[in-house]
Amino acid sequence: MRPAPPVPATDDRENLWHVAIAPDDIKVLTLEKLDDLFRLDVIDESTKIWKPGMATWQPLGVVAGLDSDPPAESARAPASTARRGPPPPPSPPPRNMDSDHPTPVVSSLSSMFPFSPTMPIGELDSSPHLVTRTEVQAPPAAMLAASRPTPPPGMPDMRAPLLMIQPAEAVEAPPRARPRDTGRAQRLMLALSVVTGLMMTLYRNDVLLDAARSAGREGVYQKIETALGGPGFGTPRSIEPLRAPAEPAPTK
Structure with missing residues (x-):
């Protein structure tokens, strides 16, 4: 210098x-x-x-x-073996010169x-x-930490879903699977019932007989009717004899 x-x-x-x-x-x-x-x-x-x-x-x-x-003693001390003490406190902020x-x-x-x-x-x-x-x-760090207020324990989150207690039967018994064939069989039986009812209606009204006559299959239809029986009372064919004209009475 x-x-x-x-x-x-x-x-x-x-x-x-x-x-x-x-x-x-x-x-x-x-x-x-x-x-x-x-x-x-x-x-x-x-x-x-x-x-x-x-x-x-x-x-x-x-x-x-x-x-x-x-400074002479600090200069003679080796920097590698000297123990460093606690870090110095932060320097104050710069102040205005004016x-x-x-x-x-x-x-x-x-x-x-x-x-x-x-x-x-x-x-x-x-x-x-x-x-x-x-x-x-300055007070030691331990005293500062002890003087700080302890924060209260955290409250449980009320937004978490509550667990519903279920009976043991509902938990243990697995849900019964509905067989697929059951619904299919029910639909098939319903369809057969509708078709059978429609065929009986056509049979009683001689619609099938008219169709067989048109197709030239009246003989085949007569065989089926013989096996199953006639339409019965209340059909158009059962009231045909009633519509026939009465025979004139014999003269004396």
């Missing part, structure tokens, strides 16, 4: 701090300006600072007491820099007036 630009010698030179905001941006600020930049999150604990009387550039967190472990009343991260850096001509920098670590961020700790 290149040294800061030269600063004119003044009486307050010991109160000026060289702040490396960027590798190519080194500013000389007073303690009040340094406090404002820290509260506005322009700089943080890892920003390197230097002032006359210091051997090398040091991080702001080490100089202000915010970082208890010096805010009139920014929320300070700490109460003030003025109390963290009790510099005076009679107090050397080496006594900062033992100063009782330093305020560190380790004093305010």
Whole structure:
């Protein structure tokens, strides 16, 4: 890191701090300006600072007491064997640089820099007036989990269909299959009954006799009629003798 630009010698030179905001941006600020930049999150604990009387550039967190472990010891520790602690809490959202009343991260850096001509920098670590961020700790995750209300147990879904209790006979007895031949036989018997009734009607009215005469089969029809019997009373043939003219009485 290149040294800061030269600063004119003044009486307050010991109160000026060289702040490396960027590798190519080194500013000389007073303690009040340094406090404002820290509260506005322009700089943080890892920003390197230097002032006359210091051997090398040091991080702001080490100089202000915010970082208890010096960077030299952390650099010597191997990264592969070092155990990582719990993850740090999420960083706060960025705030507007033009805010009139920014929320300070700490109460003030003025109390963290009790510099005076009679107090050397080496006594900062033992100063009782330093305020560190380790004093305010977030509650552990176990306490947060215990403080959360337990959700009530879920209610059963009333939309599920209710099971209807059926008698044992209805469950055990399989449905009886209706034989197909039964319906077919019934339809056949009905058709035969209709045909038989129609034939008897035609036979009693001598319609079949007229058909046999027209076809020249009257002799065959007479044989069938002899085997089955005549139409009987009430047919046209049975009333033919009644229509015949009466024979004249013999004269005396």
